Amino acid sequence: MCGIAGIIHTEGLKPVDPDRVRRMCDAIAHRGPDGEGVWTAPGVGLGHRRLSIIDLAGSPQPMMAAEGDAMIVFNGEIYNFKDLRAELQALGATFRTDGDTEVILQAWRHWGVDCLPRLHGMFAFALYDLRQRTTLLVRDRFGVKPLFTARLSDGAVIFGSELKALLAHPSLRREIDPLAVEDYLAWGYVPDHRSILKGVEKLPAGHYQLLRPDAPPPAPVQWWDISFADRAKGNADDLGAHLLHHMRDAVTSRMLSDVPLGAFLSGGVDSSSVVALMAEASTTPVKTCSIGFDVSALDETAYADRIAEQFHTQHWKRTVSADDFTLVDKLAGMFDEPFADASALPTFRVCELAREHVTVALSGDGADEAFAGYRRQTFQHREEQARSFLPAVLRKPLFGGLGAIWPKADWAPRPLRAKTTLLSLAASGEEGYARALAATSPELRETLYSPDFKRLRGEYRAEQPLIELMRNAPARSGLDRAQYADLKFYMPGDILTKVDRTSMAVSLEAREPLLDHRLVEFGARLPESMRVRGTTGKWLIKQTMRRYLPEDVLFRPKMGFVTPIAQWLRGPLASQARGLAASGALAATGWFDSARIEGLAEDHIAGRADHSRLIWQLLMLRKSFDRLG
Structure with a gap:
């Protein structure tokens, strides 16, 4: 895990000041305290900060191909690099290192952009081809690793793993984008289709951008997408066996490390499943870390303790006290953009604890999105069934009228908090899910804005990109579309951003085995009844993991980090x-x-x-x- 930054001139081969690239890298030094490097040539400058995980002494970056015709800076891990290395050696490639970075260089030399689907892992990289004088910017399938870009007034493109790397360049304009404010207030984060600053972009997950000399930057090209269009056949036992195979493979492939490795353990289904499979594959006790609260109603450490005891892990835990609000300013500095997911605070604390004992930690992130583990997804599934019985011409006046007059009673017992559900049923499935996912409703946002802001925002509403994404999803049902939205919109914008920034703030590499793309693709093909059954989400995972985990861990209500x-x-x-x-x-x-x-x-x-x-x-x-x- 590392940090990357650079400057690419797309209007002539202008010289690049290496000190400027170095200052951009210094701004993200926390991402890579173990090494640094800068390389420049006419028209290009690449910089790198290294957190050594694989081939500790032998893979410094920026790295040149053995043939001297390509240079790379890379952030992430390629989990199948040994298989790719053997395949490339059979094609005549030569290697000077034992790590995964050089494998990407040779994969590019032999297969061009067709190498991308062959890479299994999390990654963002910039590869400069000296033969063609082109720069390839790439981001992994789910957006686990970030990549910010901006075009400057002189035509140069700058990039970096975090916005603060771009902010270190003196020519970057710092003009707030009002549309990003609308997005942020709707969702609680700035989604990947926008940045808080005008002119700054995030390379979308599963996309690449190929920069050529003397040509304006082209639009990013999608090289991977998740499809819910097909359905797997088989009974629960057969599909469960396939699921367990994928989960085992995903976990064991992410246990490869030349430095101490462990796992986050919350005591929930997902992190407990990862720890169970790690324990099964390991000959030594798994190292686990958990965070609790000094407010008993928010504390889940008893469940984490049970799992740690069951699998004989080497377990550490720490309590977040009610005065941990002192971290608020530090938290804001980690994210650069506004970020309101309050679970970032305990996530940072568990990363901090983990870093005291390991350099790599596996997490349980991704299963809720891929296998329908969120309550809002099960609600969406049931609401879509209701929508199928009542046409929109009846639903809109009936439920819309009731929703308009129903009081917003957050204090009331859950069955009486019907306002959101009624308004959701009055709308289309996509509009209803946007309302369920939103941190603030469009009606509430409207009361916050001044007339000046409303003029700047114009007709744009934050829900529009999400609704369009869902309507164009490769999907067969409303549940499919909801999961697609979570995987493509919510997860990279919120969950993966949170884990990346908080882990990298303490120089810890976090790996998400349940986001192995083959596992997620398998989940997307499951029949709906294998994902949601009654009010139970992640149904097949829970049934499959019964051989490992106790019932009260598998079927207790989902809590997550609460502050x-x-x-x-x-x-x-x-x-x-x-x-x-x-x-x-x-x-x-x-x-x-x-x-x-x-x-x-x-x-x-x-x-x-x-x-x-x-x-x-x-x-x-x-x-x-x-x-x-």
């Missing part, structure tokens, strides 16, 4: 909540109704309502603006 931000915003962070719209870069924009935000903050602090999620979003937005200003 006590509502209490913080009524206590130690109350003054920051009150001052949100009164001062700082957020207030300076003139984009928000300060009286409205002040009223929401006071209602929350007084305990009259729970606006913690929205206030947290606005707080993180302000901190991001203050840093970017």
Whole structure:
């Protein structure tokens, strides 16, 4: 795991200042404390920060091909590199190192862009071909590894693993994109189709971009996509056997490391499954780490303890206290863009704990998206069944009218909180799922904006790209489309961003075996009844893992990382909540109704309502603006 950065001139072979590339790399030094390197040639400069995982002494970067005709900087891991190496050697390739970086170079030399589907793993890389004077920018299938790009006024393209690498270049404009603010307030993160700064882009997951000399940067090309269009045949036993094979292969392939390796263990189905399969494949105790809370209602460490005891792991745990709000500023600095998933705080803490004992940690991320583990997906499945019985001409007035007058009762028992469900049933499946996925509804956002912001935003609404993505998905059902949206939109924007930034902040490599693309492709072909059965999501995984895990771990309600931000915003962070719209870069924009935000903050602090999620979003937005200003 590493950090990469560079400068590519697309308007002539202008010289590149190596010190400028070095400063970009220094901004992301936390991603690679074990080594650094910069290489320049007319028109190109590539920089690298290394976290040594494989071939510790033998694979420095930037790396030149043995033939001297290609150079690469690479962030990630190729898990099948040994098989590819043997195949390339049979074709006449020669190797000077024992790592995976050189395998990418030779794969490019022999197969060109057709090498990409052969690469199994997580990766973002820039490869400069000295023969053609072209630069290939690539991002892995799911977007596990990030890659930011921007075109400067002189025609140069700059790139980096994090936005802070681009911010280190003096020519980058720092103009906030109001459409990104609309996106952020809708979702709680800035999705991959946009950046908080105008002119900065994120290379989409599963895409590449080939930059040529004396030509403007072309649009990214998609080299991989997930399809839900086909269905596998077989009974639960047969499909479960195939599933277990894929899971075992995914886990064991990610256990290859020349440095200490362990796993995150929350005590949930996914991380427990990964630990169980690691223990099965390992001859030594698996190293595991978990985080708990000093608020008993939020603490799950008892389940993690049980799994650690069952599989005889070497287990460490740490408690996040209620005063961990002191990390808020540090958290904002990790993400550069505003990021409001409050579980980033305990995720950072578990990464911090893991780094004290290992350099690589396996996580359980990806299974909820791939196998329908989120409650919103099971709701969507049932709502689509309801939509199939009632045509839209009846649903819209009936459910829309009820939803409009139904009170928003977040405080009430769950069966009485029907407003969102009613509004969802009144809409199309895609519109309903966008509402379920959103952190704030379009109606609420509308009350926050000033007239000036509404003019800047125009007709754009954050839900539009998601709805279009779902409507064009290679899918057969509403559940398929919901999972497609989670894999393509929510996961890279939120989950993978969170894990990448928090793990890299402490120089820890996180690996996601349940995002092995062959495993996910298998999950996408499963019949709906093997994914959702009644109110149970991830049904086949849970049935398959019964031979390893206890029932109360498999079938207890999903919690995930929860933080006590509502209490913080009524206590130690109350003054920051009150001052949100009164001062700082957020207030300076003139984009928000300060009286409205002040009223929401006071209602929350007084305990009259729970606006913690929205206030947290606005707080993180302000901190991001203050840093970017």
